[in-house]
Amino acid sequence: MRTCANRQSVVKVSPEAAASKVRPGLTLAQARALCPGLEVGEHDPQRDRQALLALARWMGRFSPAVAVAPAPEPATPTRGKPAQPAPDAILIDLSGCERIAAMWAGESPGADCRRPMLTAIRAALARFRIAARAAIAPTVGAAWAAALAAPQDAVILDATTLRRDLAGLPVETLRIDPDLADTLRHLGLTTIGHLMQLPRESVAGRFGPLLLRRLDQCLGILHESIEPLRPDEPVEGSMDFDGPVDCPQTLRRAFDLLLGPLLDRLRLRDAAAREIAVELRRPYGPPIRRTLGLARPSRDAGRIGRLFSLAVERLDPDDYANPEGTALGDGFVGMKLRIERPPRVDDEQLTLLEQQEQIAQRELDDLLDRLAMRLGRQAIVKARPVESHRPERAWEPQRAWEADRAPEPAGRPDPRRPVAAAHRVRPLTLLPTPAPVPMMTRPDDALDGRPVAFTHHGHTHRLVRVVGPERIAGEWWTGHDKTRDYFDATDTEGRRFWLFRVTQTRRWFLHGVFA
């Protein structure tokens, strides 16, 4: 039922109500007169559409290409006439999905599995208590016509007998304007077969190009593609403030109000937010943009809200300066949120997160998000071992963000990754670049000389124990052809150093301190 001013009219009817002659277009009073026990509900097209989108996404388990039928285009553009609402139809492209269907049906991959597929789809819809008509056909138009014409049975049309099967179906099933269908019916053209017998040019000339196009699409003469739903379609929302807002608490309140419906939409899609782009519009000057990133997808409004508060607190004062150089005390006049590429998260996953053993992990994720927001993502790294002979190249920082997003599979170690060299003695403090040091050496038979004392930062260290050398050859293939002889040396006061001599130049360097 739709309420328009003080008139309540029937929009859609159930089969039971239709049996009592209730039909769309009647007023509520007329409908109640026809069927006294009528149950009515307010028509909310937007909610219906969202539910249909959610169902279409759920249908993604049958095929990756699922689309919601677009709104029909009128046969002739007429002014003042309300546009036809989009039909409640879901189009599924099943080509190439035979193997999955065969797996369900327990048959060999070569067998015709359209029937078990259709049965499975209908059973799934029946579980949701959704009354639906379904058909499988070689073209979108044919499937549409077959589904509309045969509401009770699941129809499957073959490409070979398509023309014959379609010939008996009524013209209303051609996705055309009801007025046009009435005209055709009035002229005695009641079935698609009648239209097929007419000369093509007269069909186009008399009834407009749409009818011919629908007929061609139905028969496969004209190609028709469907626009599948993108699973990672961004979710966005915006809000304009009545006046400029510069108070962080008010901005947070507005953010929460805006975020709630977006998270609800994600929940319908079984998705969660991982990156939220926030745009704060200013009355003058370009908007300020911030990205709230989460280590793990979440639909926790509180968690995302805290990140927003951190971002607002840390807004760069330079951002507030307008081109004239005066401080902008005008605040913000609007906010826009956009959740990019929301990944799918199963509800089970979120439930698991609630369990005791996962609480620590969740808190760690929250912590990383907060730290990244305050310190920047580059300030939080994990160490990744690298296969390199040169000690300073034996590891590389990897942003914790990326490292945690792509966790390596546990179990068998990757043969390309070097195992931590447990037998090698390395200092915990490695200088960023080796510091050249003047070294006093004493002659040695086997070597070019053993270190005795060196000076660093004006302090002379007399070495009492020297272990080495450990020879590390240069990576000549990267242009570093110097060979280093490393020594582990302890001075008289107990300090321990890691020194090396370049064999080619005989220069000494301090590379690390065992602290």
Add this chain to the structure above:
Amino acid sequence: MPLITLHQGRLEVGGSVAVLDPGRVFRTGLAALDELAPGGGFVRGGVHELLYSPKEAPPATVAMLLARAATTRPDAPPAPLVWCDVDDPPYPPAMASAGIDLSRLYLLRPDAAAVAWTVAQCLRCRGIGAVVARVDRLGRVEARKLQLACEEGAGTGILLRPDNRFAAEHAATTRWRVEPAPIEAGPAHETPPAQRWKLTLAHGHGGCTGRVIFLEVFRDPMFRFSAKPADRAVRGPGQLVHRRASPASSRRSA
């Protein structure tokens, strides 16, 4: 009448400390070091400070020894470890050699103004096993905040603090002064350690303040630690001879 108090998970009866919850205390496995720590181990959810001379490099090895013990769990992978430093982080391959799981190690590099905030955030998080941080200056309020954050979370804070004029302000459970110590020539049949530190308990309940131990690390096998009290001297294999602890002897041995 015995005085019974409950303090940070430890039941104290008339001055003697009984450990109420073993999960609240971790041990390094070095008996001499653990015995010196109040309550027979290092308290989880507490801040432990390592003081070092500003002329020396921060004692990262001792910090790593404590962090490794704090993050080790009996039947689970090690808890995450955060190492926070405004300068370059410790050399990860050396940490891997010492038994730190690099996949559980987070290296943070905050600016100097954000160190205290960062450490407090990490300590408050129950997902973190231990936080090692070099903190050059810390006020009394910030030190107390860190201790409270530690008690709120379950992790252990290990702060590397230079022994400067700011070092007097603290709220730590234990404080240790760490200095490098020269290696004395031992008996010929014994493998000399690769490095030695002198650890002095500068603060901690339990009446052991001022006691000194020597922590040694051996080259073979890698990162084999040993700790021995300064008032004991090894005379022969397996024989320990007690010696009176006196400032003079500890100075001599240092």
